[in-house]
Structure formats: structure tokens, C-alpha cells
Amino acid sequence: MSMFLTPSYPNAKQCPACDSDNTDAELALYDWAYTREGPFAYSRCNDCGALYATEELSPAALERYYPRHYAAYVDDAAFGLIRGTAHRVGMAKRCRTIEQLCQGGRLLDIGCGAGAFLRAMQARGPWNVIGLERDQKAVKLARDSGLDVHWGDIATSNLAGAFDVITLWDVIEHLERPRDILRRIAGWLAVDGWLILRTPDAASRQARWFGARWAGYDPPRHRVIYSFGALEILARRCGLALWQVPGPQGSSALASLSMRNLALAHEWPHWLAESQIHPLVQIAWWPACAFWDAIEGGAELVVAAKRLGTTNHPYG
Numbered sequence: 001m002s003m004f005l006t007p008s009y010p011n012a013k014q015c016p017a018c019d020s021d022n023t024d025a026e027l028a029l030y031d032w033a034y035t036r037e038g039p040f041a042y043s044r045c046n047d048c049g050a051l052y053a054t055e056e057l058s059p060a061a062l063e064r065y066y067p068r069h070y071a072a073y074v075d076d077a078a079f080g081l082i083r084g085t086a087h088r089v090g091m092a093k094r095c096r097t098i099e100q101l102c103q104g105g106r107l108l109d110i111g112c113g114a115g116a117f118l119r120a121m122q123a124r125g126p127w128n129v130i131g132l133e134r135d136q137k138a139v140k141l142a143r144d145s146g147l148d149v150h151w152g153d154i155a156t157s158n159l160a161g162a163f164d165v166i167t168l169w170d171v172i173e174h175l176e177r178p179r180d181i182l183r184r185i186a187g188w189l190a191v192d193g194w195l196i197l198r199t200p201d202a203a204s205r206q207a208r209w210f211g212a213r214w215a216g217y218d219p220p221r222h223r224v225i226y227s228f229g230a231l232e233i234l235a236r237r238c239g240l241a242l243w244q245v246p247g248p249q250g251s252s253a254l255a256s257l258s259m260r261n262l263a264l265a266h267e268w269p270h271w272l273a274e275s276q277i278h279p280l281v282q283i284a285w286w287p288a289c290a291f292w293d294a295i296e297g298g299a300e301l302v303v304a305a306k307r308l309g310t311t312n313h314p315y316g
């Protein structure tokens, strides 16, 4: 066990998504993305399929495992042509997911990083956008571009509701106590508001295929990796009904990161391992991933949630 971890979970046997104690120690994972440290212990819930970290991260560990160059904190204006184009395509896809459900109003993006998604929404319609971000450098970048971004985290923020849309892109997997946090977020929704979130799919074919090297696990930063069933149970306990957003969700970025993890684990030459995340290699992966996505769904879950009893199936 790393010195930055404490085995102090009140009950490491209990699933943080559904409370079941029908769980098994399952995977010992390594931080291939940044520190190469490990192993980090994860258990799998036999009832809902969630995979979760069984050792708590200390404040010192947060500093250590979220390095300054952590991808979400980087200024997207500095991207090159290929990465920049892929980034804009991804943002446009997020915007369309929102527009399917709601055409304007007050929108909060939690974990907004440098604010790329907020700027994309602002450019497309009558949205009053606000961000919440815990990284000070990212907050400064976002504010410098004219956005209203609050510094802080969900548990302690004094943000006032009610939001027509709240988004959590690649955030919920980072939360130690997802139920407390999701309840708080649900309280910020307008009566008719939507919560949209994206997170790696623990039940995906890609997760099975790459095993412990799958980039969707990203230990120790990802605390809980959900299946759709796990998210549904968690949402219901927070007073939310949940639907999967239809259509394939891109999996090529996770595939190329996973290939790099695999290369590092097998001690391939450094240049060969790093070349797996080159934008051109990601583009080369795209057709195969699109094919898999079409057959069996993507490597990520994108879901829409609303207060229980307020709506019928939005995609029915």
C-alpha cells in the first residue's frame, strides 16, 4: 500500500453505489497515466457491477495524483490542429446532447476545467452559463475568457439553485462519497431541470478487453467506476430517474490511452508506448471503435437524469 493511502474507509466491504456488501476484492491497479505507482486495491460489487477503490485518498495524495498537467486543467486554446479539431467535435457533441433535452436557460457545469464546454454552449444559444471548478489555475483560465466560474467543490460550495441543466462530464467517477454529493446536486436542479453526466462504463466491452490496463479505471483518481445499473440505483436513492442517452458514445480516446497502458505494462520502448496517444493514432483507432460502439455501445455511459415522477422517457 502506498504511504499516501489510508485503509480507513468506514466499511470497505460496502458498495458506494448500492450499499450492498456482496462485494469481492477484484483488481490491483496501477497509475499508468502519471506516477506509475500502485497497486491500488479495487473491489467489485456483485449486485450492481460497480468497481470501487477500497483505500481512501488523503489530502496529500490528492496533490500527488492530480499533477499540474492533469488533462482537465489544461488550456484548450493551446491545442494543435488535430487535437483542437477533435476537441471541438467532442464539445459540439456534448452541446447536442443538451439541446435534445432543453433549448436554453441556466446551466451549471461542475468540474468545468478551463471552461471549453461552457463557451461552446454560450456560443450556441440562450444559455446563462456558470462553472464550478476546484483547480485554481483552471478557474483563472476560465475567468480570463469571460466566464462566471466559482472556485470550490460540490460539498462546500454555496451555489444557489435552480438550474435548468447541470452537467458532470467525467466527474462522478472522481467522487469518494457519490451519494451525498449527488443528493446535493439534485437539490440544485430546477423542478423540471436535467442532470447530464458522462462516466466510463465498467460493464463495457473495452473494459473487459483491456482488464487492469483499461484507461477508464485511471487509479487512484477514479474512485468508483459505474455500470448503468449502478448509476440507476445511485440516482434513484438521490431522488432521480435516469435514462441512457441513445447513440454510440466515442471510445477511441479511452482505447488509445488503454493501449499506452498496455504498452507501459509490457515495457515496450518509451516512444512506442507514447505514440499510442498521438492524435493520428487516435484517428486511426476511430473506425474500429465506431464499429464496436455501434454493435455493443461505447466505453462510456452518457445519461440524463430528472427528479423522480416529473417526466416520461425523454427518448421514447
Ligand SMILES: [Zn+2]
Pocket: 015, 016, 017, 018, 019, 020, 045, 046, 047, 048, 049, 050, 230
Ligand atoms: Zn453495488
